[in-house]
Amino acid sequence: MVTSSSVQVRILPASKGDLDEVVALDQLACPVPWTRTMFEKDWSENPFGHCLIAREVREQDRPSFLVGYICFWVVFEEIRIMNLAVHPSVRRQGIGRQLVTACLAYGKAQGATKACLEVRASNVGAQALYQQLGFREYGRRVAYYTSPQEDAILMLREESLSSSRETSEVSIEQSARSVCQPYNQRKEGPDAHG
Numbered sequence: 186m187v188t189s190s191s192v193q194v195r196i197l198p199a200s201k202g203d204l205d206e207v208v209a210l211d212q213l214a215c216p217v218p219w220t221r222t223m224f225e226k227d228w229s230e231n232p233f234g235h236c237l238i239a240r241e242v243r244e245q246d247r248p249s250f251l252v253g254y255i256c257f258w259v260v261f262e263e264i265r266i267m268n269l270a271v272h273p274s275v276r277r278q279g280i281g282r283q284l285v286t287a288c289l290a291y292g293k294a295q296g297a298t299k300a301c302l303e304v305r306a307s308n309v310g311a312q313a314l315y316q317q318l319g320f321r322e323y324g325r326r327v328a329y330y331t332s333p334q335e336d337a338i339l340m341l342r343e344e345s346l347s348s349s350r351e352t353s354e355v356s357i358e359q360s361a362r363s364v365c366q367p368y369n370q371r372k373e374g375p376d377a378h379g
């Protein structure tokens with residue numbers, strides 16, 4: 186079980202061994218969860234796809250639970266945030282903010298200068314998080330989501346991505362098992378979604 190007292194986390198690139206926990210958290214947190222296959226393809230077949238996870242910091246011999254993740258694409262100058270969730274038992278402790286900040290830092294290191302996303306119109310908590318990190322609303326897609334049907338709010342963050350101090354405040358630990366290598370360091374071919 187994940188504890189609900191103040192949680193310290195490490196931010197790491199996801200590895201294949203994290204997949205079960207990411208899928209389980211997505212099912213818990215999202216109204217229309219991604220399938221396991223969608224995660225697998227995004228991690229292994231999409232050259233623009235990346236995923237960072239947040240793991241609880243625990244004593245050495247205790248299991249460290251996965252408490253959050255963020256999936257995003259870095260498409261040249263643009264970061265596209267695709268999926269973000271934090272375990273319900275540890276929300277409002279800054280973990281979502283750390284994950285988005287780490288994602289921005291990761292994209293910035295690859296040359297991205299802006300970031301965009303879609304969020305459900307009713308998801309005021311996530312919108313507040315993004316606004317706190319410099320995103321602004323720039324449009325709406327009517328009836329974009331299903332189950333339930335709902336508009337998408339389009340949010341964008343630019344300029345500040347290259348000058349913000351927040352992007353240097355969260356460090357991403359290195360992992361040899363990462364599925365989240367920069368595109369130019371990957372062995373796979375260049376076929377991408379979209």
Ligand SMILES: CC(C)(COP(=O)(O)OP(=O)(O)OC[C@H]1O[C@@H](n2cnc3c(N)ncnc32)[C@H](O)[C@@H]1OP(=O)(O)O)[C@@H](O)C(=O)NCCC(=O)NCCS
Binds near residue numbers: 269276309315
């Ligand atoms: C959205 C989500 C990722 C936020 O994660 P979190 O770790 O709880 O967020 P943080 O603690 O980092 O919050 C940072 C700030 O965002 C805002 N915020 C976050 N959740 C909020 C909520 N439910 N209501 C209002 N503001 C909220 C607050 O300004 C907060 O700062 P504060 O706690 O100092 O007031 C989490 O609620 C979640 O997993 N939701 C379900 C999945 C989801 O909606 N994903 C986003 C899809 S676009």
